[in-house]
Amino acid sequence: MSKLWVSEIFYSVQGEGIHLGKPAIFLRLSGCNLRCVWCDTKYALDMKSGKCMSLNEVLSEIQRYPAKHIVVTGGEPLLQQLALIPLLKELKKLNFFIELETNGSIEPVSNLVKLVDQFNVSPKLSNAGLPKPVLAKSIYHVLASKCKAYFKFVVISPSDLLEIDDYVTKYYLPRNKVILMPQAMTSEEHNKRLLFIIEHAKNRGYRVTPRLQIIVYGGGIRGV
Ligand code: SF4
Structure with missing residues (x-):
């Protein structure tokens, strides 16, 4: 019986991306x-910081919501991808x-x-402060060719935009x-960065997304 290490399960609205504003359950x-230096879910980085839950426990928690x-x-859900498959099937x-x-x-x-x-x-761009880029190169070709993927880039400064290009x-x-979104911990920071992001996106034909959870609650808050 597969088990998953779960940091949290909650009900909210999707705060970013093409389903922005849709009520959704977050696992x-x-x-x-x-x-990443600016990670806003540091509480979920260590696997054992979560709770080890059975498929039935996770499923019944998810089904509590409408x-x-x-x-x-x-975290990175693909670290547990084999254990995730039975849950996704259900x-x-x-x-x-x-x-x-x-x-x-x-x-x-x-x-x-x-x-x-x-x-x-x-x-992750160089703004994530990682020692070296870590990429599974085929992910781009596999997912883009199946039309199943959007590529979300976190932007801090105008120089990030050249890296994205x-x-x-x-x-x-x-x-x-391609979707550009601001890194921010406050709504002020969020809106300031969105201004130059929008101008670049207009020139390149990229999408832009705000981040509702940052605007409304601020960064690093659980369960929103
Ligand atoms: S990949 Fe995501 S969860 Fe992992 S450290 Fe970077 S921002 Fe945080």
């Missing part, structure tokens, strides 16, 4: 293979729309790709699948 798995839209996030039987967020460093297995409706891949060229990312 945050604990454990991440990266350590939505049929789930966002599997982390959720598909229940007609859930499944979004899965990943940092793009781990390639998803094909049995998982089949079950996920939308991948939100968030490749390089990524888009290097991995042949479709521009309408």
Whole structure:
């Protein structure tokens, strides 16, 4: 019987991306293979910081809420991808729309790709302060070709935008699948960064997303 390390399960609205504003259940798995300097879910980075739950426990917690839209996030959920497959199968039987967020460093297995409706891949730029880029290069080709992925880039300064342009060229990312969003811990910071992000997106044909949870609650808050 597969078990999952779970940081939190909560009901809210999707705060960013193309499903912005939709009521959704969030399943945050604990454990991440990266350590981005600006990470706003530091409480979920160590796998053992979460609770080890059975598939039935996770499923019954999810079914307490009225939505049929789930966002599997982390941490890095693909660290537990084999254990996730039985849960996602059950959720598909229940007609859930499944979004899965990943940092793009781990390639998803094909049995998982089949079950996920939308991948939100968030490749890390140099602003994440990682010792070296960590990428599963094929993730771009696999997911982009199946039209299942959006590529969300976290922007801090205008120089990040040039790095994003390089990524888009290097991995042949479709521009309408590229989403720019501000890194921020406060609404002031969020809005200030959004101003220059919008201008760049207009010139390149990228999308932009605000981050409702930052605007409303601020960064680093659990359960929102
Ligand atoms: S990949 Fe995501 S969860 Fe992991 S450290 Fe970076 S921002 Fe945090």
